[in-house]
Amino acid sequence: xxxxxxxxxxxxxxxxxxxxxxxxxxxxxxxxxxxxxxxxxxxxxxxxxxxxxxxxxxxxxxxxxxxxxxxxxxxxxxxxxxxxxxxxxxxxxxxxxxxxxxxxxxxxxxxxxxxxxxxxxxxxxxxxxxxxxxxxxxxxxxxxxxxxxxxxxxxxxxxxxxxxxxxxxxxxxxxxxxxxxxxxxxxxxxxxxxxxxxxxxxxxxxxxxxxxxxxxxxxxxxx
Numbered sequence: 001x002x003x004x005x006x007x008x009x010x011x012x013x014x015x016x017x018x019x020x021x022x023x024x025x026x027x028x029x030x031x032x033x034x035x036x037x038x039x040x041x042x043x044x045x046x047x048x049x050x051x052x053x054x055x056x057x058x059x060x061x062x063x064x065x066x067x068x069x070x071x072x073x074x075x076x077x078x079x080x081x082x083x084x085x086x087x088x089x090x091x092x093x094x095x096x097x098x099x100x101x102x103x104x105x106x107x108x109x110x111x112x113x114x115x116x117x118x119x120x121x122x123x124x125x126x127x128x129x130x131x132x133x134x135x136x137x138x139x140x141x142x143x144x145x146x147x148x149x150x151x152x153x154x155x156x157x158x159x160x161x162x163x164x165x166x167x168x169x170x171x172x173x174x175x176x177x178x179x180x181x182x183x184x185x186x187x188x189x190x191x192x193x194x195x196x197x198x199x200x201x202x203x204x205x206x207x208x209x210x211x212x213x214x215x216x217x218x219x220x221x222x223x
Contacts, residue, residue: 001037002098002220004213007044012051012076012087015044015095022097023164030160035102041216042095043209046087048073050181053155056083060182073177080165082136082155084181090172090193092209096220100161103220107158111136113219118152118169121212127151127197137167140192149192150183169212171195171205 007015019042026036050061050073060083061075068075073088087093100110115131118138122129129151132139138152152169170193178191195203 002039002041002096002217004041004217005043006209007042009045009047009089012046012049012074015042015046015093016076016078018042019095019097019164023159023162026097026099026162027160030099030101030162036099036162039099039102040095040097041213042097043212044093044095045089045091045205046093048086048088048177050075050084050086051078051080052076052084053078053080053082055081060084061180062182063180067180071177071180078155078165080155080157082153085153085155085168085183086177086181087168088173088177090170090174090195090205092169092171092205092212094166094169094212094216096163096166096216098163098220100158100163107156107161107163110158110163111154111156114154114156114167115152117212117216117219118167120215121169121208122151122194124211124215125194125198125203125208127194135186138169140197149190150186151192151194151197153183169194169208171208172202 029036119129129138132142136154139150141147154167156165172195173193
């Protein structure tokens with residue numbers, strides 16, 4: 001059973017602690033040879049924050065501490081994969097805490113299907129997106145290098161086939177915050193959002209959450 005929980009607007013570190021509580025419980029169950037009975041799909045929004053993955057470089061943060069404060073933003077080093085990214089209001093951040101063993105998939109399959117869920121969610125809004133060779137996440141116009149832009153970032157952690165961290169889908173995101181980093185380490189790629197692609201001022205983010213949840217549950221069924 002996958003339990004869907006919407007944490008609303010929550011500080012990054014508070015959501016991280018919430019994740020780790022469930023993650024640790026599930027990992028400990030696996031260590032004891034038990035099968036975790038509950039799995040989780042957490043969604044939320046964060047106040048302005050830049051997060052750096054364990055394989056990332058601080059040089060991809062292009063502003064200093066005082067400038068961060070002026071932008072009402074914080075900086076957090078995390079234990080997920082990937083490089084630096086931005087989280088903020090208007091962005092759906094998802095943290096699936098799953099037992100991949102029960103789902104009969106490895107970490108590469110998991111990331112592939114997570115990308116596919118985002119692609120299908122965007123398709124519901126008539127936004128065509130795809131994978132970009134050599135990079136994680138979901139992208140638009142990958143056949144035109146000058147126009148290629150990223151709409152969803154993915155960075156995960158896995159221990160004993162239990163996952164945490166996840167994805168960040170730009171819905172109504174203030175994209176100007178991405179100009180203060182090299183997003184995911186890229187210096188030549190732009191970020192975009194659903195609102196920008198559809199050329200509207202705002203999209204009902206709760207409706208997008210519901211669409212994502214329904215697609216996710218179809219792809220991640222426990223047999």
